[in-house]
Amino acid sequence: MLPQVGVDTVKVLRRLGYNLDYPEDQTCCGQPALNTGYWGEARPCAEHFVRVFKNADVVVCPSGSCVSVIRLLYPELLAHSPLREEALSLASRTFEFSEFLVKVEAITQVGASFPHTVTYHASCHGLRELGLREEPLKLLRQVDGLKLIEMVRSEECCGFGGTFAVKFADISGAMGNSKADSVAATSAEYVTAIDPSCLMHLDGILGKRQSPTRTIHLASILANEGPKNEGRQNDGPTQAKP
Amino acid sequence: MPQAQAEAQTKETPSENSSRDRILQQIRAGLRTVVPEPPALASDRVIFEPVANPLERFQQECVLNLMECALTADRAASARQLSQVLQSLPEGEIFVQDDPSLRQLIEVAAPGRPIRWSSQGAPAEASQATITLADALIAQTGSILVTAGCGGRGASVIAPCHIVYATVDQLVPDLTTALSRASRDGILDRNSFACVISGSSRTADIEKILVQGAHGPRRLVVILQRES
Amino acid sequence: MSTAAQRFLQDAAIKSADLLHREVIRRGMDSYDAAHLKGRARIKDWEAARQRCREIKREAINHLDRYLLQFEEKVIARGGHVFWAANSEEACTYVKNLATRLGVRTVVKSKSMVTEEIRLSPALEKAGIKVWETDLGEFIVQLRDEPPYHIVTPAMHLNRSQIAQLFREKLDPAIDSDDPVDLMAVARRKLREAFFAAEMGISGANFLVADAGVVAISTNEGNGRLCTSVPPIHVVVTGIEKVIPRLEDLAVLWPVLATSGTGQGITTYSTLIGGPRRAGETDGPEEFHVVLVDNGRSALLADAEQREVLHCIRCGACLNICPVFRHVGGHTYGTTYPGPIGSVLTPHLNGIKEFKHLSFASSLCGACSSVCPVKIDLHHHLLQNRRNATEAGATKSSERAMFRIWRAAMGSPSLYALGGWTVRKSLRLLYALGLAETFLDPMRVWNRYRSSMPLPSESFRAKWRKNRAASSS
Numbered sequence: 001m002l003p004q005v006g007v008d009t010v011k012v013l014r015r016l017g018y019n020l021d022y023p024e025d026q027t028c029c030g031q032p033a034l035n036t037g038y039w040g041e042a043r044p045c046a047e048h049f050v051r052v053f054k055n056a057d058v059v060v061c062p063s064g065s066c067v068s069v070i071r072l073l074y075p076e077l078l079a080h081s082p083l084r085e086e087a088l089s090l091a092s093r094t095f096e097f098s099e100f101l102v103k104v105e106a107i108t109q110v111g112a113s114f115p116h117t118v119t120y121h122a123s124c125h126g127l128r129e130l131g132l133r134e135e136p137l138k139l140l141r142q143v144d145g146l147k148l149i150e151m152v153r154s155e156e157c158c159g160f161g162g163t164f165a166v167k168f169a170d171i172s173g174a175m176g177n178s179k180a181d182s183v184a185a186t187s188a189e190y191v192t193a194i195d196p197s198c199l200m201h202l203d204g205i206l207g208k209r210q211s212p213t214r215t216i217h218l219a220s221i222l223a224n225e226g227p228k229n230e231g232r233q234n235d236g237p238t239q240a241k242p
Numbered sequence: 243m244p245q246a247q248a249e250a251q252t253k254e255t256p257s258e259n260s261s262r263d264r265i266l267q268q269i270r271a272g273l274r275t276v277v278p279e280p281p282a283l284a285s286d287r288v289i290f291e292p293v294a295n296p297l298e299r300f301q302q303e304c305v306l307n308l309m310e311c312a313l314t315a316d317r318a319a320s321a322r323q324l325s326q327v328l329q330s331l332p333e334g335e336i337f338v339q340d341d342p343s344l345r346q347l348i349e350v351a352a353p354g355r356p357i358r359w360s361s362q363g364a365p366a367e368a369s370q371a372t373i374t375l376a377d378a379l380i381a382q383t384g385s386i387l388v389t390a391g392c393g394g395r396g397a398s399v400i401a402p403c404h405i406v407y408a409t410v411d412q413l414v415p416d417l418t419t420a421l422s423r424a425s426r427d428g429i430l431d432r433n434s435f436a437c438v439i440s441g442s443s444r445t446a447d448i449e450k451i452l453v454q455g456a457h458g459p460r461r462l463v464v465i466l467q468r469e470s
Numbered sequence: 471m472s473t474a475a476q477r478f479l480q481d482a483a484i485k486s487a488d489l490l491h492r493e494v495i496r497r498g499m500d501s502y503d504a505a506h507l508k509g510r511a512r513i514k515d516w517e518a519a520r521q522r523c524r525e526i527k528r529e530a531i532n533h534l535d536r537y538l539l540q541f542e543e544k545v546i547a548r549g550g551h552v553f554w555a556a557n558s559e560e561a562c563t564y565v566k567n568l569a570t571r572l573g574v575r576t577v578v579k580s581k582s583m584v585t586e587e588i589r590l591s592p593a594l595e596k597a598g599i600k601v602w603e604t605d606l607g608e609f610i611v612q613l614r615d616e617p618p619y620h621i622v623t624p625a626m627h628l629n630r631s632q633i634a635q636l637f638r639e640k641l642d643p644a645i646d647s648d649d650p651v652d653l654m655a656v657a658r659r660k661l662r663e664a665f666f667a668a669e670m671g672i673s674g675a676n677f678l679v680a681d682a683g684v685v686a687i688s689t690n691e692g693n694g695r696l697c698t699s700v701p702p703i704h705v706v707v708t709g710i711e712k713v714i715p716r717l718e719d720l721a722v723l724w725p726v727l728a729t730s731g732t733g734q735g736i737t738t739y740s741t742l743i744g745g746p747r748r749a750g751e752t753d754g755p756e757e758f759h760v761v762l763v764d765n766g767r768s769a770l771l772a773d774a775e776q777r778e779v780l781h782c783i784r785c786g787a788c789l790n791i792c793p794v795f796r797h798v799g800g801h802t803y804g805t806t807y808p809g810p811i812g813s814v815l816t817p818h819l820n821g822i823k824e825f826k827h828l829s830f831a832s833s834l835c836g837a838c839s840s841v842c843p844v845k846i847d848l849h850h851h852l853l854q855n856r857r858n859a860t861e862a863g864a865t866k867s868s869e870r871a872m873f874r875i876w877r878a879a880m881g882s883p884s885l886y887a888l889g890g891w892t893v894r895k896s897l898r899l900l901y902a903l904g905l906a907e908t909f910l911d912p913m914r915v916w917n918r919y920r921s922s923m924p925l926p927s928e929s930f931r932a933k934w935r936k937n938r939a940a941s942s943s
Contacts (some may be wrong), residue, residue, distance in 0.1 A: 422837070436684075
C-alpha cells in the first residue's frame with residue numbers, strides 16, 4: 001500500500017552505487033499469517049520467499065518487522081522444511097535498510113537534505129528484535145538541515161501489531177493516540193520510523209486527529225537530495241491521497 | 243476430598259499425602275522432555291561492582307536506605323549515642339535483646355527506663371523501641387543481618403524504632419559473602435528465622451509515593467562502633 | 471453468560487477510553503520507569519545478572535523433583551509440615567481444615583498471588599474465618615471487594631482521594647486527610663489489632679531455598695514480618711516452581727527481583743524462615759506449614775517450548791512496560807496474573823480455548839521480553855500460543871477461510887498482484903459510490919480510530935517495470 005517507500009529505498013541505494021534487482025515473483029514474507037497463528041498458511045509463503053531470493057547476495061528491506069520474521073522466525077517456521085538450510089543462509093544475508101547502511105556498510109552520510117523538524121519513533125521489531133537503536137538516528141543526524149526532536153517514550157509501541165489493529169481496534173486506537181500525544185508534544189513537522197506498517201497506522205491516527213504532523217519513512221527522508229532537487233514533493237509516502 | 247482424609251493429612255508424613263507422589267511423578271515425566279538451551283554468556287562477567295571500602299559503602303547505602311548510621315569510637319561513645327536516641331523517643335517501655343554487652347550499655351545509657359528483656363518474652367505491642375545486636379552488616383546493600391538469636395522475630399519489626407548495636411568488624415563486603423558465610427556456619431540450622439534488613443519499613447502503594455513507617459519501624463538506627 | 475473473550479473486549483473498550491484511568495496509570499508507570507532505570511544502573515552488568523538468574527531458575531526447574539525433596543526434608547527435620555496440593559481445592563481444603571482443627575477465627579495474610587490463584591480467602595471466609603489482607607495495597611482492594619489490579623502494586627489504579635473516600639466509608643467517617651502518610655497510619659492502626667488478634671498468619675514465598683530448607687519472603691512494609699512472627703501458626707502457600715538450589719543464589723536474585731519490581735537495590739525485609747520457633751527462641755509461631763501448589767505447573771514441564779515460563783519470579787516488570795497493560799489496566803484481563811506473563815500462563819493453567827484471546831491481545835512489541843529479569847521470551851510464547859490455538863481449531867471459521875485464500879494469493883505472484891489491484895480498485899469504487907463507513911466497507915473498523923488509508927494509484931511493482939522500461943529505452 002506504500003509504494004513510495006520502495007521507490008525511495010531504491011533511489012538511496014542507487015545513489016550510493018548499489019546494483020539492485022527487484023525479483024518480480026516476490027509476494028510477502030508471511031508475517032500476517034504467522035503472527036495470527038496460521039503457521040500452516042505462512043509456511044508455503046515463506047518457502048516461496050526463500051526460493052525467490054535464494055540467489056541474491058544481500059536482501060535489503062525497508063521494514064524491520066519483515067526482516068525480523070525472516071531472521072528470527074523462519075528458522076522455527078521452516079524447521080522441518082526441505083528449504084531450512086536455504087532459509088538460514090538467507091536469514092544471514094537479509095538486512096533492514098538502516099541496518100544495511102550503518103552496520104554492514106558503515107555508511108551514515110548519504111548526501112540527503114531535509115530542512116524540517118523530525119521526531120523519531122523506534123519501531124518495535126527493528127529496535128528489540130534486530131537491536132537497531134542507534135542506526136536510524138545516525139543516518140538522521142547526518143541529513144542536512146534536519147532538526148531531530150526526541151519524543152517521550154519513543155520506544156513504546158505505536159499499537160499497530162498487524163491483525164491486532166483490527167481484532168482489538170479499541171486498544172490499538174488508544175495506543176496509537178498515546179503515541180500521537182508523544183508526537184504532538186514535540187511539535188515536529190514529521191514523524192519518521194523504519195517500518196511502513198507503524199507509519200501507515202500512525203498516519204491514520206494523526207489524520208483522524210487532524211494533526212499537522214505528517215508521517216514519512218526514513219528512506220523517503222534520505223531520498224531527498226536537497227536544493228538541486230527542489231520541487232520534489234516532500235510529502236511522505238503515506239501522504240498520497242486516494 | 244473427604245473431610246476425614248484431609249484431616250489425617252494435616253498431620254502428614256510424606257507418605258500420607260496422596261498427591262505428593264502423583265505430583266512428583268508428573269514432574270519426572272515432564273522432565274524427560276529435553277529442552278535445549280541457547281549458549282550462555284561468558285561466566286566470568288562481573289555482575290556487581292566489587293566493594294572497595296566496606297565502611298564507606300555501608301554508610302552511603304544507609305543514606306540511600308533512609309536509615310541512620312552513627313559511627314562511634316568506643317563503648318562509652320556508643321552509650322552516649324544510644325542515650326541521645328532514647329531521649330528523642332516518647333516515654334515508655336523499650337525491648338532489649340538479653341545479651342551481656344547490651345546489659346552493660348543500657349545500664350549507662352538508659353537508667354530508669356522500663357526495660358523488657360528478650361529472656362522475658364516477645365516485645366509488647368506498645369514498645370517504644372527495640373535494641374538488638376546483629377549477626378553481620380552488609381556493605382553492598384547497607385543491610386543488617388539479624389537472626390532469631392537477636393532477640394527473636396518481633397525484635398526488629400514490632401516497635402516504631404529499631405536500634406542496632408554493631409561493630410565495624412562485623413561488616414562484610416557483599417551479599418554473596420554474607421550468604422555463603424551463613425551457609426557455612428549453619429546459621430539457619432540454629433535459627434528458625436533470619437532477615438536481611440535494608441532500611442525502615444515503607445510502602446509506595448498509594449500513587450507510588452514513598453511513605454516511611456508502614457507496619458514496621460519508622461526509624462532504623464545503627465550504632466556502629468569502631469572498637470570491637 | 472458472556473465468555474471471557476467477550477468480557478475482555480468490552481472492558482478493554484471501556485478502560486482504553488477512560489482518560490482518567492490512563493493518567494493514573496501513566497503517572498505510576500513513569501515513576502516506576504525512573505526508579506527501575508536508576509536501579510538497573512546500580513548493577514554493573516545487568517545483562518550478566520539476568521543471565522545468572524535465568525541459569526539459576528533453569529537449573530532449579532530442570533531438577534524440580536530433587537530440589538523440592540531437599541527443601542521438604544529440611545523443613546520436616548525442623549518440625550515443619552509440607553503438604554503437596556495437586557490443585558486449588560486440595561490446597562484450600564488443607565488450610566481450611568488446619569484452621570478449623572486449631573480453632574482459628576482470624577487470619578492475617580501477607581501478599582501472595584498463589585492464594586489469589588487458588589481463591590483461598592473466599593474458601594476460609596465460607597468456613598466463618600475472618601481474613602485480613604495486610605499489605606496496604608491488598609488491604610485497599612479487599613475493602614473494595616476487588617481482585618488485585620497488579621501483582622506487585624495491587625491498588626495502583628486508585629488515587630489518594632479515592633482511597634481516602636474508601637477509608638471514610640469502610641473504616642472511619644472522621645478521616646479528613648488524603649495524604650498517603652495519614653492513610654497509611656489509618657491502615658496501620660486498624661491492622662495492628664488484626665496482627666495481635668490473629669491465630670494464623672498466611673504468607674506466600676518468593677523463593678524456596680533447597681539447600682538451606684527455608685522460604686524467602688520479600689516485603690517492604692513489614693506486614694509479611696508480622697504475619698510470620700506474631701500469630702501462633704504460620705502457613706506458607708506457594709507454587710512448586712519457586713524453588714532455587716542454593717542460599718547463595720539469593721545474592722543475585724534478591725537485588726534483581728527488587729530492581730525489577732520497584733527499582734530498589736534490595737527489598738527492605740528479605741526474610742528467611744525455616745520452621746516453627748525453636749526451643750530457646752524468644753518468639754515465633756509454634757506451627758509451621760508449607761503448602762506446595764502444583765495446579766497445572768507440572769504439566770508445563772513437558773512443554774519443551776514453554777517450560778521456561780516456570781522461571782517467572784513475579785516481579786511485575788513485564789506488566790509495567792506493556793503498552794497493552796498501560797491502556798487496558800490489570801482488571802480487564804479477568805485473570806489472577808494480568809499482563810504479558812498472565813497472557814502466556816493463563817491458557818496453560820485455565821485452558822487455551824477460554825483464554826486464547828489474551829495471546830492475541832498484544833501487538834507483539836516485545837517490550838516484555840526485553841525487561842524480563844529471567845529472560846523469558848514472553849512475546850514469542852504469545853505467538854506460540856496463537857499457533858497452538860489455531861492448530862487446535864479454536865479460531866473462527868471465517869478467519870480460517872480468509873487465510874486459506876491469502877495462502878493461495880501469496881503462493882502466486884500473479885494472484886498477489888491481482889489481489890492488490892483488486893483491493894485498490896474496489897475500495898476506490900466503493901468510496902466513489904459513497905459507501906465508506908457502511909457495512910460494505912471492509913475498512914470501517916480500521917477507520918474508527920484512523921483516517922482512511924491512502925490508496926496508491928499503482929503498485930511498486932508497476933513503478934519498477936515502468937522505470938526499467940524507461941531506463942532501457
